[in-house]
Amino acid sequence: MARSDLLLALVQSGAGGDELAFRRAAEALIAEENAKKHGILASQLADALTRRKNPGSSVSPLSRPQESAGLYYETEPTRRMTELVLPTAVRQATTDLIEEHHRRDLLRSHGIEPRHRILLEGPPGSGKTTLAETIATEIAVPLLTVRYEALIGSFLGETASRLDVLFSAVRIRPCVLFFDEFDAVAKERGDTHETGEIKRVVSSLLVQIDRLPSHVIVIAATNHAELLDRAVWRRMQIRLSLPKATRAGKIELLRSWSARTGVTFGKSERSIADRLRHVSYAELEDFAEDVQRRQILDGFDADPSAVTERLLKVWANRAKPMPDLDG
Ligand SMILES: Nc1ncnc2c1ncn2[C@@H]1O[C@H](COP(=O)(O)OP(=O)(O)OP(=O)(O)O)[C@@H](O)[C@H]1O
Ligand SMILES: [Mg+2]
Numbered sequence: 001m002a003r004s005d006l007l008l009a010l011v012q013s014g015a016g017g018d019e020l021a022f023r024r025a026a027e028a029l030i031a032e033e034n035a036k037k038h039g040i041l042a043s044q045l046a047d048a049l050t051r052r053k054n055p056g057s058s059v060s061p062l063s064r065p066q067e068s069a070g071l072y073y074e075t076e077p078t079r080r081m082t083e084l085v086l087p088t089a090v091r092q093a094t095t096d097l098i099e100e101h102h103r104r105d106l107l108r109s110h111g112i113e114p115r116h117r118i119l120l121e122g123p124p125g126s127g128k129t130t131l132a133e134t135i136a137t138e139i140a141v142p143l144l145t146v147r148y149e150a151l152i153g154s155f156l157g158e159t160a161s162r163l164d165v166l167f168s169a170v171r172i173r174p175c176v177l178f179f180d181e182f183d184a185v186a187k188e189r190g191d192t193h194e195t196g197e198i199k200r201v202v203s204s205l206l207v208q209i210d211r212l213p214s215h216v217i218v219i220a221a222t223n224h225a226e227l228l229d230r231a232v233w234r235r236m237q238i239r240l241s242l243p244k245a246t247r248a249g250k251i252e253l254l255r256s257w258s259a260r261t262g263v264t265f266g267k268s269e270r271s272i273a274d275r276l277r278h279v280s281y282a283e284l285e286d287f288a289e290d291v292q293r294r295q296i297l298d299g300f301d302a303d304p305s306a307v308t309e310r311l312l313k314v315w316a317n318r319a320k321p322m323p324d325l326d327g
Contacts (some may be wrong), residue, residue, distance in 0.1 A: 003032065005108050021085030024213055030172040031215045035141075045228045046172055071151055071166045072177075077136040083256065084127055084134060085249040085281060090240050094131065097238060104214070113214040115237040119182075121225035125282030128221035129180060131242065135219065136176040144170060145178045148185060152201075159201045167297070174215040182220035183227045203256040206231055227236045245281045247273050253284055263292045266305030275312050287315055 006029050013021035020174065026049050033042040054259050081094070100107060100114035107114055118135075120128040136143040153159045170177050179185070185202065209218050220236070222228060233239070245253075250273035258264060265272060265288075276284060295302040 003105065005105075006032065007275050009155050016209065020211075027213050028215060031174050031213065031311075034173045035215075039268070042172070071162060072146045072170070075133075075143045075145070077133040077143045077176075079130055079133045079137055081134050081138055083260070084130060085253045085256075086127070086131070087243060089243065090131075093238060093240055094135065098135065101139045101217070116214045116217045117209065117236050118217065118219045118238045118240065119225070119228075119233070119236035120221040120240050120242060121217060122223070123244050124223055125280030126242040126244065127281055128242055129178075131176045131240075132176060132180075132219045132221060135217065136178075139174075139176070139217065141174045141176055141217070143178055145180060148181075152185075157161065160204050163201065163204055163208060167212070171212055171216055176217045176219055177212075178216070179220040181222065181224045182232070183224045203231070206235060209235060245279065245284065247277075249281065250276065250279075250284055253281055254288065257285065257288050261288075261292060263288070263295060264304050265291060265308045266303065269306050270307065272312065276315060279315070279318075283318070287311065290315075 006025055009025040010022065010029060013019075013025055026045065029040050030045045033039075033045065081091070081098075084091075086094070097115060097118070101116075104114045120131055122128055133143055146166070149160060151162050153162060185205065189323070212218060216312055220232070225241075251269045254265070254269040255273060258269075272287075276287060279287065291304075294307045294311065295304060298307065
């Protein structure tokens with residue numbers, strides 16, 4: 001049995017002739033049935049909604065998932081919040097968001113929706129992609145990562161219609177829709193001969209994001225928040241900044257990694273963090289995996305402290321700060 005508030009919204013909007021509200025309610029209902037694994041009912045409902053005559057609607061019709069094949073790839077997320085090193089404010093904001101989705105029925109009974117448009121900003125290897133995956137895991141929905149190379153067509157007008165296909169396919173299921181390296185799309189605005197066309201694509205993208213129901217959690221990640229224009233910022237309800245790795249954060253990461261894998265370094269986490277001063281969290285994890293690999297191969301003879309020391313020397317070369325490409 002579908003939820004009473006959705007049924008009520010469906011009938012009220014249908015009776016009142018409010019096309020947009022009707023679609024929202026129908027899509028939420030379909031998403032709900034999809035989430036309950038009632039796939040047959042969900043696709044019957046989606047078919048019925050697609051066939052509906054829809055004069056003058058600005059909302060694109062639903063398209064079948066197979067038409068959208070290739071525009072995104074879907075993964076079953078597994079990363080958990082506990083594995084991530086995050087500043088307190090970011091962790092709190094993320095926990096709040098997750099709670100809003102877990103308890104959306106309560107919110108909806110008060111006529112309010114959970115937030116679902118999030119911008120993640122931060123340097124390479126600070127955990128943006130991982131945080132998006134984590135949010136999907138914690139809300140228990142699939143992670144759909146948009147593939148720009150498939151989305152951006154080589155012919156004028158093609159991209160806009162692919163965007164329509166993408167959005168109408170995803171809106172009927174609860175998911176995290178992930179735009180990684182979002183500046184790649186937004187930045188192109190100034191870079192091309194077809195500036196006018198790209199501008200139209202970006203505005204159409206933003207309009208589509210606006211119209212998504214709250215069960216589609218849009219997460220956009222970027223290394224270059226300053227390149228995104230105001231229109232993007234304005235739309236995002238939650239903006240989280242993931243900082244460069246800190247010393248305390250590195251110590252925390254090394255400890256939790258050790259606890260998870262059972263691998264010991266034979267040296268204090270503090271001294272490792274001090275010697276790998278310039279690495280990102282992603283690189284630090286690579287280092288830890290190097291240690292694990294070496295320990296496994298050395299077998300019983302492995303001396304953790306000697307292995308760590310040797311790899312720290314190797315990493316000392318890599319660990320020099322990269323030339324700052326961003327100026
Ligand atoms: N804050 C963090 N806490 C724990 N692990 C992290 C953190 N940041 C990165 N990592 C580890 O590093 C790996 C790569 O991180 P991730 O891909 O999320 O970084 P990113 O910010 O998306 O980088 P890029 O900008 O290059 O896409 C992850 O698999 C994760 O295990
Ligand atoms: Mg990433």
